[in-house]
Amino acid sequence: MTERPGGYALNAPIQTPPPRGRGARSNLSGRFEATSREAFDDGWSDGDATPPTLATIVLKDTSRSIIATNNSPDISFDQSINTYRGCEHGCVYCYARPSHAFLGYSPGLDFESVIFSKPDAAALLEAAFNKPGYRPRPIMIGANTDAWQPLERKLETTREILKVFARYKHPVSFITKSALVLRDLDILAPMARAGLVSGAISLTTLDRKLARDLEPRAAAPHRRLETIKGLSEAGIPVTVMMAPVIPGLNDHEIEALLDTAAAAGARRAGYVLLRLPLEIKDLFRDWLADKRPDSAARVLSLLRQMRGGKDYDASWGTRGRGTGPYAELIAARFRAAVKRSGLDGARPVPDFAGFERPLGTAVQPSLF
Known part of the structure; x- marks a missing residue:
């Protein structure tokens, strides 16, 4: 079994208490593993033991393509770029967690501490743009995991990708909950002046x-508001995403959160109801039991009311909104708050007419 710095094995259970600064409370084996391992307390551990630390390790992602496609009718784009697999932010609710199981790692603590990076991402994107048959279409950065997570400060993989978009005059949009995106305003601001970029900031709660x-290594709420302001002042149209809305936990903040985001410069708003597919269900239950035990029963009950009595329903059209009276109430409150806060601006329309390959760029010839 492979060891990580600090002595803990990869894809193996970690005894309680959970590591400091991490979101998941466990590291259960992924659903594709032949064996399943789970840590448990046999009564001999010291209940006052100091929580361990868990070092992040970085592995190379050897993917030979960089643009992912999807056919989901629930989202406004069919192409995306994710510069990292796994995310140090450690958001316990993250819908991307189950994807780590495909890599042979746990969607729990491994997801937030075993990160796959794509050092060749910029070169792969340039090669894609240079293909003779390439036609520009909307591309979203960070649709699965955050492209400006803490590792990006050192690796600068996302920054190099932005340089390619700017050089080819290709429109791009992004979503992040990191203030680090402001580092790249020297690239983004000129693109914004040419109408080539729009952004979204995920703001789950105003409660520090x-x-x-919920999000142990993500930017604090006030830093995200500062990020909305910085992007807006640079001319970048900003959407605030209240994602996820967790009934019984943060849904009471809808109006205040949207008012505050609008004051910071956001132009549009959206939300996504908490989703609990696959392993996330158990990870979130464990988190509730540890961090919000008094609210756990109510939160889970409300979620089931909004999912037809189930923990989760993946049906197109309703997976991000839910159904039933409580879901309808949240939707109505959100619509009213959006209108009152002036967050009902028009969706930015990307202009692909300016796309061009820089002079001297070698276009890959067709093999057929």
């Missing part, structure tokens, strides 16, 4: 304590 518990 709740944010720290």
Whole structure:
């Protein structure tokens, strides 16, 4: 079994208490593993033991393509780029967690501490743009995992990708909950002046304590508001995404959160109801039991009311909104708050007419 710095094995259970600064409370084996391992307390551990630390390790992603495609009718784009697999932010609710199981790692603590990076991402994107048959279409950065997570400060993989978009005058949009995106305003601001970029900031809550518990290594709420302001002042149209809305936990903040985001410069708003597919269901239950035990029963009950009595329903059209009276109430409140806050601006329309390959760029010839 491979060891990580600090002595803990990869894809193996970690005894309680959970590591400091991490979101998941466990590291259960992925659903594709031949064996399943789970840590448990046999009564001999010290209940006051100091939580361990868990070092992040970085592995190379050897993918030979960089643009992923999807056919989901629930989202407004069919192409995306994710510069990292796994995410150090450690958001316990992250819908991308189950994807780590495909790589042979746990969607729990491994997801937030075993990160796959794509050092050749910029070169792969340039090669894609240079293909003779390439026609520009909307591309979203960070649709699965955050492209400006802490590792990006050192690796700068996302920054290099942005340089390619700017050089080819290719429109791009992004979503992040990291203030690090402001580092790249020297690239993004000129693109914004040419109408080539729009952004979204995920803002789950204004409550610092709740944010720290839910998203332990993501930017604090006030830093995300500062990020909205910085992007807006640079001319970048900004959408605030309240994602996820967790009934019984943060849904009471809808109006205040949208008002505050609008004051910071956001132009549009959207939301996604908490999704609990596959392993996320158990990870979130464990988190509730540890961090919000008094609210756990109510939160889970409300979620089931909005999912037809189930923990999760993946049906197109309703997976991000839910069904039933409580879901309808949240939708109505959100619509009213959006209108009152002036967050009902028009969706930015990307202009692909300016796309061009820089002079001297070698276009890959067709093999057929």
